[in-house]
Amino acid sequence: METYALGIDLGGTSIKGALVEREQGVVAQSTRPTEGDQGPDHVLDRIATIVRELLNTHQGPDPVGLGMGAPGAVDMARTTVSYPSNLADWGVVDVRTALSARTGIDHVVVENDANIAGLGSAHYGAGMAHDSFIMVTLGTGVGGAIIHNNKVFRGSTGGAGEIGHMSIDYEGPLDNSGISGAIEAYLGQQFLSEHARMRLRHQPESVVHDLTGSDLSTLTPRTLHKAATQGDEAATHILAWAGRRLGYALSSAVSLLDIRVVVVGGGVSNAGRFLLDPAREALRSQVFPAFQEGLRIEREQRGNEVGVLGAAHLAFSTTPTA
Amino acid sequence: METYALGIDLGGTSIKGALVEREQGVVAQSTRPTEGDQGPDHVLDRIATIVRELLNTHQGPDPVGLGMGAPGAVDMARTTVSYPSNLADWGVVDVRTALSARTGIDHVVVENDANIAGLGSAHYGAGMAHDSFIMVTLGTGVGGAIIHNNKVFRGSTGGAGEIGHMSIDYEGPLDNSGISGAIEAYLGQQFLSEHARMRLRHQPESVVHDLTGSDLSTLTPRTLHKAATQGDEAATHILAWAGRRLGYALSSAVSLLDIRVVVVGGGVSNAGRFLLDPAREALRSQVFPAFQEGLRIEREQRGNEVGVLGAAHLAFSTTPTA
Structure with a gap:
């Protein structure tokens, strides 16, 4: 059975989003400038827009969740993003709650962007x-x-x-x-x-x-x-x-x-x-x-794609029902 | 109930041995020069002598096993010790089998000496x-x-x-x-x-x-x-x-x-x-x-004692029946 998740790679310059099927990898993509100078609410809105865009084109079963890689420190529960150096006015933000509210997706999990790249490589790239x-x-x-x-x-x-x-x-x-x-x-x-x-x-x-x-x-x-x-x-x-x-x-x-x-x-x-x-x-x-x-x-030959792939993998691997 | 294990700290200069009770720590000790220049069989014999010595004084229940810290590389199964730099003629030695045969103790497990010190500190020293x-x-x-x-x-x-x-x-x-x-x-x-x-x-x-x-x-x-x-x-x-x-x-x-x-x-x-x-x-x-x-x-205030304590802990924590 096909299983989908959303993977987001939040960077200082751009937000990359992808709809990922567990075996096939990326099936749809969308990228927007981060506009991080406009504060966390604006950035979270833009992520939600990317999510809607990806879901609008999607015919298959609902994604099991949303994974996101972000700069800055992520707490042990993988809920909050703290003080990312390239994003303005960003203290400690509960990204899980904010993105769940904006997208209606229950299962949201966040991880440091370098760790997400590692996970992407481990499950879809040279690290396999x-x-x-x-x-x-x-x-x-x-x-x-x-x-x-x-x-x-x-x-x-x-x-x-x-x-x-x-x-x-x-x-x-x-x-x-x-x-x-x-x-x-x-x-x-x-x-x-x-x-x-x-x-x-x-x-x-x-x-x-x-x-x-x-x-x-x-x-x-x-x-x-x-x-x-x-x-x-x-x-x-x-x-x-x-x-x-x-x-x-x-x-x-x-x-x-x-x-x-x-x-x-x-x-x-x-x-x-x-x-x-x-x-x-x-x-x-x-x-x-x-x-x-x-x-x-x-x-790593897959380039920046490991970011969204690793983010989606995080959603797959932490979904209680997956 | 009191639970005992033997802890051995094999060094280039001396072999330290202890009978350890899980909660009380070291209850008996014995130390001998390693005489590592005489090859692995001699060293293993000396370890067996220390074990016998410690058991002779012992009144309580049989030890659950024997743990040993050793210099050199230890394999993933914690069975062999390879090329310890201060011990002569020592290639790859199956310490588990050799010590079981010499002491009659079934459960023998070996680990790198630095890791053993870490375990000793974690369970009996500053690391607690x-x-x-x-x-x-x-x-x-x-x-x-x-x-x-x-x-x-x-x-x-x-x-x-x-x-x-x-x-x-x-x-x-x-x-x-x-x-x-x-x-x-x-x-x-x-x-x-x-x-x-x-x-x-x-x-x-x-x-x-x-x-x-x-x-x-x-x-x-x-x-x-x-x-x-x-x-x-x-x-x-x-x-x-x-x-x-x-x-x-x-x-x-x-x-x-x-x-x-x-x-x-x-x-x-x-x-x-x-x-x-x-x-x-x-x-x-x-x-x-x-x-x-x-x-x-x-x-670490416990000094070298963390070696035998960590070795005994390894035996406690890996005993199937403990």
Whole structure:
């Protein structure tokens, strides 16, 4: 029998929604700008609009529930979202109650967006091949999740997996949280772009200057990937520099968790082997030697779709009657 | 009703054994040198001798089983001990079968020594007050365990918790496993002692020179603690230097696990506040800010006894009929 759920991926820029059939995956999609500057009520209204839109086109049985991934902290009961950094005027919001009231859906469950990406990968993506893995999401920030025996390891309060805030150098550069040498201070999109700009100022021969129309302020990690693909040495070097640092952070995570598979997703992961081969080498060189066997870094090929898929999976897996 | 188990703590130097009553704790003890250079059969014989000795004095009901903590890797079924670094000619040994045959005890279960210390703390020590905590054992090496909801988090193959091999500086000094900036390269007993010697050579005013009879080769972390207690500035400085590095490693562990309580045991932890206050400060400065609440480092006051207690607990908690 076909079983449906709604999956929502709430981001700082856009809200992605999907109707997901348990076996088939995404059957309908809808995306809208978040307009997070207009406060939580507005954002919740927009989510409800997406839900209505998805349900209007739907012919099959009613969805068993709605799962949502959100930035910020999610409580242990997976009900509230607290202080998401990119959403204005958002203190502690009881998202479950608010969305149930707006959509008429009884079963609403919310989870941190990085954990949702991990769940999506575990059940619909690269993680399907592994019972346990570390999920890293390289986007605006660096997110992480620990998937252990196909479930999210949540720690004491539900916040586990902050790989982006693990440090590889206690005297290194500061990330946005003031942590020295945190991996986000190297691989967060703004940090990586700024590092690249500083380097490239002294490398006029790089093709990046052409790709950015001689305006380095428009440089993004995507530009670096494009240049590296064209054989550009400077861009290749920068991506390798970042990849090694990712590998160093992962080595500490693997040594602590004895989980030897890493799945990397998020926009910056599109740099593929330019980033991940150096990461693999650094991971191998710095991990506890007894943990070398089975060590691997894989790229999540489903891209951002793991967000809505993981959110829907959360609804499937927590529905009492499903 | 009184319930008994045998707890064995197999170390590179000595084998500690105890008869443990579930509620009362240790009721009888016996310790012998390991003589690990004579191979596994000899070591297993010595363990059996300790067991006989403990049982000879015992009047109550038969123990429900025997638990043992051992260095090296333990398999997922908690049956074998592989390649413990301080025990000669020891490949992969089926300890369960060997000890059952030697002692006549059916229920034998083995676990990594750091995990055993964590279990001992969780059920008989500082960890009793916490459902989840990170256990760090500062001894010859730096061991670790993750206790989550009163159980050991074992990872994919049973090896989780290698905190000693987490790195705080990807360009830092090498530990014995060749990992740059691993915390063991600062706080392992030999590393810390050597660092102190190098510093103290240039600090003739330090009381450490008196305490070692002007022979720095006899210096141990214990000497540093003694000197610090007497107000010695050089020794205090060295312990603070080490404590900060411990705090840096713990900040990454806490950010990854969202487990905010750390219990520190092992001989080097006797340095107490000289080591742990700087560790607390460094942890607080480098941890993910949302995880500040409830953050704490405690000292395990039961000392090495947590080993035999944790080993006995393992036997209690895994006995089918208990």
